[in-house]
Amino acid sequence: MSVKYVERKGTGSRKWDGMWSRFGSDDLIAMWIADMDFELAEPIKEALKAHIDKYPLGYSIPPEEYYENFIAWEKKYHGYEVKRDWICFGCGIVAAFNMVVLMLTRPGDAVMTVTPCYYPMQDAATTNDRKLVMCDMDRDGMTYTLDLEKFEKTISDNDVKLFLMSSPHNPVGKIWTADELRGMMDVCKKHGVYVVSDEIHADFEWEGHKHIPTATLGDYDDILITMCAASKSFNLAGLQNSYIIIPDDELRARYKDFQQRLHTTGGNILGYVASAAAFGQGREWFDEVRDVIWGNYLYVRDTFAKRAPKVKTAELEGTYLLWIDLGAYFKTQEEVRDFCENKCGIAFDYGAWFGGDQYARFVRMNLATSRSYVEAACKAILENLPL
Ligand SMILES: Cc1ncc(COP(=O)(O)O)c(C=O)c1O
Known part of the structure; x- marks a missing residue:
């Protein structure tokens, strides 16, 4: 498989290094902005290198x-x-x-x-x-x-x-x-x-x-x-x-x-x-990325379905962004935010950003990252959910 996870902290990545502006911390698992944590596809790297090796910009x-x-x-x-x-x-x-x-x-x-x-x-x-x-x-x-x-x-x-x-x-x-x-x-x-x-x-x-x-x-x-x-x-x-x-x-x-x-x-x-x-x-690389993301989705869906069924996930039909309902546990954006950031150490996009308080109970999880981050996020959520 040619898709490789890449650690992007310290590389000028907005998702990782720019989270401070929205979350007031730079030490959360970044699952917010729709940006992937995989190395660039080989054909794209080659094309860019070939251009730069020969020509000015x-x-x-x-x-x-x-x-x-x-x-x-x-x-x-x-x-x-x-x-x-x-x-x-x-x-x-x-x-x-x-x-x-x-x-x-x-x-x-x-x-x-x-x-x-x-x-x-x-x-x-x-x-x-x-x-x-x-x-x-x-x-x-x-x-x-x-x-x-x-x-x-x-x-x-x-x-x-x-x-x-x-x-x-x-x-x-x-x-x-x-x-x-x-x-x-x-x-x-x-x-x-x-x-x-x-x-x-x-x-x-x-x-x-x-x-x-x-x-x-x-x-x-x-x-x-x-x-x-x-x-x-x-x-x-x-x-x-x-x-x-x-x-x-x-x-x-x-x-x-x-x-x-x-x-x-x-x-x-x-x-x-x-x-x-x-x-x-790029299609071959893209198909591999899809498999990684789909695997991440199934992991999250099945983990919550088995271990915390009151955490509801939307069916992923399109995008690599998973809409999750935490409403069985939290009602306000402040409660959701405190749970995600302070208890679990995760940066999600918050539901309220997408249309106001009526969506405060939701978060949007970016699935395009390593399985280990996905597992760590699920683990943190399961361990910190109120009884
Ligand atoms: C629906 C949608 N449109 C546009 C964008 C961003 O597009 P661009 O980076 O080309 O401005 C995003 C990024 O998440 C998106 O989800």
Whole structure:
């Protein structure tokens, strides 16, 4: 097996060395931000080394394989036939959806998310002086579904202009079905709501669940922007490179014009080279990483099911982020926080970050680390749970 765990403390890793800013400690098991603790895939290392050995790092444009390899990957693994011309650059997906907020809406306009929701999407509304509208999903145990009538009513009541969605869904690890996606898209089309489909986690689709690119489900070109990247699948987030897919000519022209004004039309050569190698030669490594993550998931799920069944885990359908309910033991964020950080020594993303107090009883565990950290975290939780 070529996937190797790598100790990242002391390497400038935000997950490990930057935890202080959120947790007030740098000595917790880092299971928060969605970043993996594995060595870079060999083909990516080789491609980067080959470039650096020979060439400087001047201003650059994407090599053709940057497009070709992504297009082939998207077609082969997700059945989405992306045209070369539709692809725009994004210096990270969070930056890109913030730009889309600025481009497609005005101050005071309503921007919607479904909650719980990846918190930078909420921030994209509030920090840009837009009105954040949250449509809560319905929860049955650990299963989340969206009430389409409520979704439509939220849109019409608030005159929503833009809907930011992650698919697969972060943080609950849900893979949207074709019916759910089509339902949301048809409502958005009917009400003239633009949609960002953030598909950064697309490659993490687990047993019995298949990620469906939103764009493949109907004629949504005039309202839809899809965002993809190699950054989650291959842990390249630090290179800030993403593929922003905009099939509609007019919408794409607006995006490019907006980028031009901000001078963010292109990225760095290392991001291009690494993404091209990832999508071109990285599948074997990726499949091995998937096996490691899946093993970690089964370990956590089964450990709690056997030894502390009141700790509830969501079924992992997509992403490598596990949504866990500690509500049988704790009610407030302070209680959850005290337990996780002070008693167990773990840094999780806290449920409340994803939509307020109603999610305070939940935590989100990042499974993309060594089995020994996963085991240590479970052990700490089991030993410290109140009787
Ligand atoms: C749904 C989602 N979108 C975007 C990102 C981050 O993307 P980027 O690093 O390209 O800004 C993450 C990272 O966790 C994510 O979970």
